[in-house]
Amino acid sequence: MGKRFIDRVSFYIQRRAHNIQLRDLICGVHRLFLPNPGHSAGINSLHIAKQEDEIFNELKADGFSHLGFVLSESQISSIVSKLSHVECFDTAKASRPVVDLSNPGNDVQLAHYTRNSLAEFPEIIAIANDSKILNVVSKYLGVKPTVSNINCWWSFGSRESAKEAQFYHRDMDDFKFVKLFFYLTDVTADSGPHIFVKGSHKSNKLTELRRFSDEEVVESFGQEKITTLIEQKGACFLEDTYGVHKGQLPLKGNRLLLQVQYSYRPLHVEDYQPKKSALVESMKLDEYVNRLIVTK
Template sequence: MKKSIFQRIKNFKFRGFDYYAMRGVSNKTLRDALINFMVSSRGKKYKGELKSTFINFNNLEKHVENMNKDGFTVVDFKLSPEKLNGILSYVEKLQCYDPYRKNLGPIDPDNAPEETHTAHYKRAELVGNPDILSIANDNGILALAQEFLGATPTISNINLWWSFGGRKQAEEAQLYHRDVDDWKFCKFFIYLTDVSPDNGPHIYVRGTSSSPKLRKIRRYMDNEIEDTFGKENVMKFVEPKGSAFMVDTYGFHKGLLPKSGKRLLLQVQYSLNPLKVENYTPVSLDKAEMTHDKFVNRLIVES
């Protein structure tokens, strides 16, 4: 169904000119020039301790190289079982929702409706968990994000969702696409369940974040991607729970439709700017609990 002129005007007012410019500039040379201009005056201001749960700082340069060349990098260390189990216990008490079928109300992950492909938790409740917030503010991950972005990173989203198996047809982010959440951004993923080839592994097409090919923003079929970039560049992240990786999702990717079981994934997004599709209501935390960088967290935590 086509949107009315009034709906289009309303969406434009909410998202602003920058949102449409960001999606409309597909030429690689022009887009890169705009990004370079944007980051040149901002600088890299975040300086954390050389201590990280996920990154060996001796490998930081290599991780940045991987991000720039391939569009992804697998970090050095997994999330500890203690932290992982703590997060699982926390989210068991929360409710999750189908983002495309809000009329269904809260979703039971153990008995999700057949039409529900994914069920997401609320960002405000995730930010309120100290373990999740500490992951988002890990010194190594922030250092990697800063070096990749070229400027101080902003945590612009925290998301955690289930993907359910047994559905007949892929939909939405289960089809190949480029994200255009900001001019430049990256996403940190952690598997909170074991992910086999049948459980819906994250799929990424190596080298496509910097490729000038297929820049139109839409969903793409498998054959279009494989014919253009080659099957050998289609990477499947089949990993045990606790595994983590950083991805530039301007490159082509999808969450493979699970054949069976279900997958739980935590995502932290770092960008140059606030996301144009988000309404931010920073969470109020006890000052004693908030020891993280205020600028980095300004969108999600009340200062």
């Protein structure tokens, strides 16, 4: 039986395994077969004041840890200015047209940069491999993580209605995974804050694979569990997005967000074409962690 076949079967099983205790049990089985967490040292690309244990404990208890403002002005402006030379695409349309950011058109809700173009940014590879992050994520997953996606996208304001991830949902990408989010623009209450329901990552409420209404979420978890991330650019948070979350539809203004995903295995829905990169050697990257994104 091929590895891809096993990955595919496992992907569809996890999309149907909605009981948190069952998912945890299957995670335990994965830990027997996947590489041990290990320890990362020496890549300090993010300015994270919190200690690893504090971040881990928050992630475990709440499904969420706010890491503060971890990117300097110069890191942000270097990434944003390089992005201005890279094409981004309307992935909601089958033909995936290039989006003209100066005039995206009202029918464009989001515009995504490709993973392979983002993999060419040494800053982004360094961020994804920050040692503190890798150590916390390894402990949380209980295995050596796989960087299974790097994503960066614009969410445009003044659109008619919310679409896709702008409604509350759970991600079901693997049995266990986390996402690291960075705001690259200031995010106000009106410009599409990310919203997470604390504790929902370990709850058996609203576990179906569907979108949830705001009312259902408040009724199931209580308003006090809903955290709305209104923050300036440079803010960063680590989240178990099996927990209920959404990106609020921006009313006005556009939001630029960078995201790194860490999981057990490759995400079955993604087509990986890792880029040959001198960064693997020059930054002494862990080849297993990065294998889907960059290789020697």
